[in-house]
Amino acid sequence: MNTLFAVAFIAACFPDFAHHFVLSSESAVFSDHGAKFPRSETRQVEYKIVNTWNSIPVLHAPVTITFKPGVQGLVMEVNSLFFDDPPAPPGEPGKPFDGLWDYEVVESFFLNSATRNYLEVEVCPHGQHLVLLLSAGDCIEKGLPLTFKADINGGIWNGTAIIPWDYFPPGVDKMNSYAIHGSGIGRMYEALYPIPQEEIKEGQGPNFHLLEYFKDFSLKDIMGEDWNQPPSDLWS
Numbered sequence: 001m002n003t004l005f006a007v008a009f010i011a012a013c014f015p016d017f018a019h020h021f022v023l024s025s026e027s028a029v030f031s032d033h034g035a036k037f038p039r040s041e042t043r044q045v046e047y048k049i050v051n052t053w054n055s056i057p058v059l060h061a062p063v064t065i066t067f068k069p070g071v072q073g074l075v076m077e078v079n080s081l082f083f084d085d086p087p088a089p090p091g092e093p094g095k096p097f098d099g100l101w102d103y104e105v106v107e108s109f110f111l112n113s114a115t116r117n118y119l120e121v122e123v124c125p126h127g128q129h130l131v132l133l134l135s136a137g138d139c140i141e142k143g144l145p146l147t148f149k150a151d152i153n154g155g156i157w158n159g160t161a162i163i164p165w166d167y168f169p170p171g172v173d174k175m176n177s178y179a180i181h182g183s184g185i186g187r188m189y190e191a192l193y194p195i196p197q198e199e200i201k202e203g204q205g206p207n208f209h210l211l212e213y214f215k216d217f218s219l220k221d222i223m224g225e226d227w228n229q230p231p232s233d234l235w236s
């Protein structure tokens with residue numbers, strides 16, 4: 001009963017909360033998803049992860065991911081509670097760490113839904129990262145370098161990554177993001193675009209590579225209509 005009440009309460013507090021845009025120019029008028037904005041305008045896009053992988057509202061302040069325009073690449077900023085569980089991975093901050101998904105981590109996936117090529121970027125409050133290139137679920141590159149730094153301040157952490165343009169598969173049109181923390185039966189798998197409860201099969205567990213649940217995403221929404229995704233040697 002108590003749990004049900006809490007879930008309903010949280011859902012009521014976070015109506016239609018998954019994402020919103022913030023224009024980078026102060027003179028510009030606030031623009032909702034899909035609304036027109038000047039072609040050369042860049043803006044940041046903020047997403048809040050308010051559900052678990054199976055569409056149960058999370059019971060803590062949501063993890064926030066903000067994408068901002070950059071020159072070398074897309075800027076990804078994470079703001080989150082610091083759960084400090086599990087402990088830090090045994091790897092150097094600023095370096096790739098294989099298996100980072102078993103630790104406290106925030107992840108964004110960028111997909112071309114036609115080719116099913118996608119980029120996975122994982123970042124950890126302790127400073128480690130893991131970048132993977134995948135095609136229809138098969139890993140083709142793992143552990144690419146990433147400019148990433150994270151700061152832990154008491155019960156919260158924030159981090160900034162610059163994702164080089166050539167990591168993105170050509171024609172990115174979908175995205176999903178995730179956050180994982182906790183250990184054992186307390187491990188929480190949270191998703192920006194979760195699987196609807198009615199579609200979850202008996203015995204199904206979290207799987208972040210179900211590309212059909214990704215939703216529309218355009219780098220031009222961030223970089224401006226006139227911007228074109230630079231060609232990528234990594235993907236050619």
Ligand SMILES: *[C@@H]1O[C@H](CO)[C@@H](O)[C@H](O)[C@H]1NC(C)=O
Nearest residue numbers: 077149150151157158159160
């Ligand atoms: C974390 O946030 C603080 C305050 O906004 C900022 O000064 C700092 O640069 C951020 N750290 C990272 C690694 O992004």
